[in-house]
Amino acid sequence: MQKRWWVFLAAAFLGLAFARGDTLVIAQGVDATTLDPVNHQETPTGNVTANIFDNFYRRLPDGSYEPWLGEAKALDDLTWELSIKPGIKFHNGEELTAEVLKFNFDRLLDPKKPLKYSTYFKPIKKVEVTGKYTLKVYTEKPFPLFLTRLTYLWVVPKAYIEEKGADYFANHPVGTGPYKFVRWVKDQEIVLEANPDYWAGKPKVKRVVFRPIPEASSRVVELLTGGVDIITNLSPEAVPTVEGSGVAEVRSVPSIRNIFIILDVKGEGPLHDPKVRLALNYAVDKEAIVKHVLGGFGVPVGCPLNPYMFGYDEELCKPFPYDPEKAKKLLAEAGYPNGFTFSMSAPSGRYLNDRQVAEAVVGQLKQVGVKVDLRIKEWSSYVKQILNRKLDTDAWMIGWGNAQFDADNTLFTLLYGGTVEGGPPQTKFSYWKDPEFDKYVLEAQQTVDQEKRKELYKKALERVRQGAPWIFLHQQKDIYGVAKRVKWQPRPDELLWAFDMELVK
Amino acid sequence: MVAWGAATLAFFLLYLSGDPVDLLLPLDASPEARAELRRAYGFDDPLYVQYGRYLWKLAHGDFGVSLRSQEPALPLVLGRMPATLQLAGAGLLFALLLGIPAGVLAALKKGSFLELLVMVLALLGQSIPVYFLGLVLIMVFGLKLHWLPISGYGTLRHLILPTVTVGTFVTASIARLTRNGVLQELRSDYVRTARAKGLHERVVVYKHALRNAAIPVVTIVGLQLGALLSGAVITETIFAWPGMGRFVLLAVEQGDFPVVQASVIVFALMLSLVNLAVDLAYLWLDPRVRYA
Numbered sequence: 001m002q003k004r005w006w007v008f009l010a011a012a013f014l015g016l017a018f019a020r021g022d023t024l025v026i027a028q029g030v031d032a033t034t035l036d037p038v039n040h041q042e043t044p045t046g047n048v049t050a051n052i053f054d055n056f057y058r059r060l061p062d063g064s065y066e067p068w069l070g071e072a073k074a075l076d077d078l079t080w081e082l083s084i085k086p087g088i089k090f091h092n093g094e095e096l097t098a099e100v101l102k103f104n105f106d107r108l109l110d111p112k113k114p115l116k117y118s119t120y121f122k123p124i125k126k127v128e129v130t131g132k133y134t135l136k137v138y139t140e141k142p143f144p145l146f147l148t149r150l151t152y153l154w155v156v157p158k159a160y161i162e163e164k165g166a167d168y169f170a171n172h173p174v175g176t177g178p179y180k181f182v183r184w185v186k187d188q189e190i191v192l193e194a195n196p197d198y199w200a201g202k203p204k205v206k207r208v209v210f211r212p213i214p215e216a217s218s219r220v221v222e223l224l225t226g227g228v229d230i231i232t233n234l235s236p237e238a239v240p241t242v243e244g245s246g247v248a249e250v251r252s253v254p255s256i257r258n259i260f261i262i263l264d265v266k267g268e269g270p271l272h273d274p275k276v277r278l279a280l281n282y283a284v285d286k287e288a289i290v291k292h293v294l295g296g297f298g299v300p301v302g303c304p305l306n307p308y309m310f311g312y313d314e315e316l317c318k319p320f321p322y323d324p325e326k327a328k329k330l331l332a333e334a335g336y337p338n339g340f341t342f343s344m345s346a347p348s349g350r351y352l353n354d355r356q357v358a359e360a361v362v363g364q365l366k367q368v369g370v371k372v373d374l375r376i377k378e379w380s381s382y383v384k385q386i387l388n389r390k391l392d393t394d395a396w397m398i399g400w401g402n403a404q405f406d407a408d409n410t411l412f413t414l415l416y417g418g419t420v421e422g423g424p425p426q427t428k429f430s431y432w433k434d435p436e437f438d439k440y441v442l443e444a445q446q447t448v449d450q451e452k453r454k455e456l457y458k459k460a461l462e463r464v465r466q467g468a469p470w471i472f473l474h475q476q477k478d479i480y481g482v483a484k485r486v487k488w489q490p491r492p493d494e495l496l497w498a499f500d501m502e503l504v505k
Numbered sequence: 506m507v508a509w510g511a512a513t514l515a516f517f518l519l520y521l522s523g524d525p526v527d528l529l530l531p532l533d534a535s536p537e538a539r540a541e542l543r544r545a546y547g548f549d550d551p552l553y554v555q556y557g558r559y560l561w562k563l564a565h566g567d568f569g570v571s572l573r574s575q576e577p578a579l580p581l582v583l584g585r586m587p588a589t590l591q592l593a594g595a596g597l598l599f600a601l602l603l604g605i606p607a608g609v610l611a612a613l614k615k616g617s618f619l620e621l622l623v624m625v626l627a628l629l630g631q632s633i634p635v636y637f638l639g640l641v642l643i644m645v646f647g648l649k650l651h652w653l654p655i656s657g658y659g660t661l662r663h664l665i666l667p668t669v670t671v672g673t674f675v676t677a678s679i680a681r682l683t684r685n686g687v688l689q690e691l692r693s694d695y696v697r698t699a700r701a702k703g704l705h706e707r708v709v710v711y712k713h714a715l716r717n718a719a720i721p722v723v724t725i726v727g728l729q730l731g732a733l734l735s736g737a738v739i740t741e742t743i744f745a746w747p748g749m750g751r752f753v754l755l756a757v758e759q760g761d762f763p764v765v766q767a768s769v770i771v772f773a774l775m776l777s778l779v780n781l782a783v784d785l786a787y788l789w790l791d792p793r794v795r796y797a
Contacts, residue, residue: 030755041529041530215743217640217643222656225647227657
């Protein structure tokens with residue numbers, strides 16, 4: 001009896017020392033919701049499907065894109081020609097042809113069964129097959145974002161879905177990507193296996209397992225005890241622990257997300273004056289916030305964009321220098337030599353140390369005599385207030401991801417004031433009205449020539465720099481804990497693409 | 506009746522928090538997309554219409570479709586039930602196997618150091634928060650000693666830390682109740698009689714006193730099963746246990762109404778089954794209930 005116990009215990013300990021070997025284990029906070037690559041809204045789901053499927057254009061680590069499954073060319077303002085690389089096969093042997101790609105567009109454009117990614121392709125009017133590997137796409141109006149939207153076109157197989165149905169497909173996906181689907185045990189693991197016949201080369205990591213581990217500290221302990229290789233959303237507080245562990249390290253990358261404070265919500269009072277808004281920008285010490293509140297995991301920025309985005313301009317996006325004297329001078333010029341008081345909303349727990357960032361801003365503004373009544377809001381009610389334009393404060397802090405990597409989804413969506421006659425009304429996030437700015441961003445939406453668009457965004461950014469509609473803070477960094485045996489650098493789009501990864505001894 | 510009450514409560518509490526469309530779409534989704542989704546899920550109908558449709562569907566066994574994964578809500582919830590039942594069952598077993606002997610021991614050794622130890626431990630066990638205990642266990646047995654896996658599901662070894670975490674509170678309450686119950690029974694007349702008959706002390710304690718002391722313990726076990734299930738919510742989250750609790754927590758955060766509603770109903774039915782089991786256990790334990 002006693003002997004048997006010892007055997008059991010020994011086996012238990014041996015089991016603990018099991019090697020992950022050729023398997024790379026990635027822990028995220030939540031499980032995937034589906035494995036249909038174009039019918040979800042969450043990064044954790046996209047991280048899994050990105051390994052099984054390929055997109056038509058691929059995003060590069062600097063934020064730009066390049067042709068991947070094929071190429072697209074503008075024939076005129078309303079017509080695009082797409083050509084597919086020949087010989088690409090799905091994991092079930094089905095070939096990727098123009099017919100299959102048309103099926104993908106039709107599926108996204110079907111008004112009866114909209115998918116979550118359908119909205120990215122709305123301007124498309126019709127798709128026509130012109131050869132075995134070529135097709136034409138017609139749009140209703142000029143669609144300059146077409147190429148960047150092609151990074152959302154994760155290509156699915158036609159015959160397989162028609163035979164097995166969309167529901168089966170969403171649980172047993174078949175793609176053209178570097179990894180084949182093996183199994184999905186809900187809330188436990190998703191197992192993928194290298195596709196040795198991958199058209200872009202053989203993946204270096206043989207097996208990839210995605211595990212959902214909701215509790216942040218459990219993820220850290222799993223990383224430190226060798227249970228997983230990569231963990232996402234490491235908190236700055238856990239950084240020293242991971243760095244000191246000897247088995248894992250911290251790797252970070254500036255993300256596509258900017259954090260800022262939108263001002264002048266009510267369109268009256270001191271914040272209505274551009275001089276006051278400029279003063280606030282000079283009064284906030286961005287460097288100090290990044291260093292002390294974010295542990296260095298941020299990059300100060302002085303405009304709504306960041307270097308990954310099309311339309312970014314280095315000169316116009318330089319952070320406003322920290323200059324409290326200049327701030328006081330501007331306030332005096334605007335008629336507030338003794339400062340004033342305004343109210344501000346901020347979320348808690350949504351962005352990296354968001355509440356502490358807001359509190360730091362409040363403290364720094366106090367130095368120049370401006371008092372802030374800070375209200376921390378619970379996320380879901382905050383979202384409702386924002387969407388319904390029912391904010392009860394003069395300013396609000398928010399982070400903006402802009403997964404399009406293009407100025408349009410930031411400048412138009414967040415700042416367009418609706419002053420152009422016959423143009424769209426003011427967007428629900430904008431509290432600023434600048435007729436010149438509005439003209440530029442609207443024109444950029446109709447311009448397919450990318451050089452011209454860039455010029456227009458430069459002019460728009462000049463208006464933003466002068467009008468200072470926000471307090472510009474920083475670009476956030478994404479923080480990962482990574483086992484030392486993994487050769488990989490994180491990407492700005494948060495993608496965990498195992499084809500980029502390698503295990504070293 | 507229970508199902509209807511739970512369903513109604515779940516419906517109105519959720520709808521008080523507003524419709525979930527704002528949370529389901531990214532901030533930059535167009536107003537048309539929001540309106541479309543609202544229409545698709547029927548959130549634009551008056552509340553009574555929505556409630557009627559909801560009950561009508563429920564009566565036909567249709568719990569709706571998860572707003573997140575587009576799959577039927579009930580199978581999603583039921584699919585996660587075995588893991589939760591396993592955890593709750595293991596926690597209960599752990600509590601009974603440890604709590605009852607500890608309670609009896611404390612009662613028999615009244616006034617000794619052993620009793621003091623049991624009572625102090627029980628007090629600690631009852632007052633320590635589940636999430637704290639879970640994290641301490643992870644730190645000690647996972648990070649420092651490397652003895653046990655700290656997250657995941659599948660083997661017996663994966664079950665150990667979550668079981669201790671979820672079962673400790675119940676163990677402590679059972680130990681204290683058993684001690685008090687046995688002490689009281691030992692003072693009663695029939696025990697004196699039994700002893701006077703010359704029955705062996707062990708028979709007196711285990712066959713007579715403990716059986717009578719068991720009634721409050723069974724009651725508390727029934728009540729504690731709710732605590733066990735709610736403790737499972739936190740425990741499952743800490744240990745990445747693929748159960749209902751963690752799943753429901755996520756659904757609440759994400760505003761996935763159909764999933765929350767389905768699980769509230771399933772939880773309610775489960776608890777009423779437990780209450781039934783407790784009542785049946787009375788019958789077996791106490792002949793007076795049987796004859797009444």
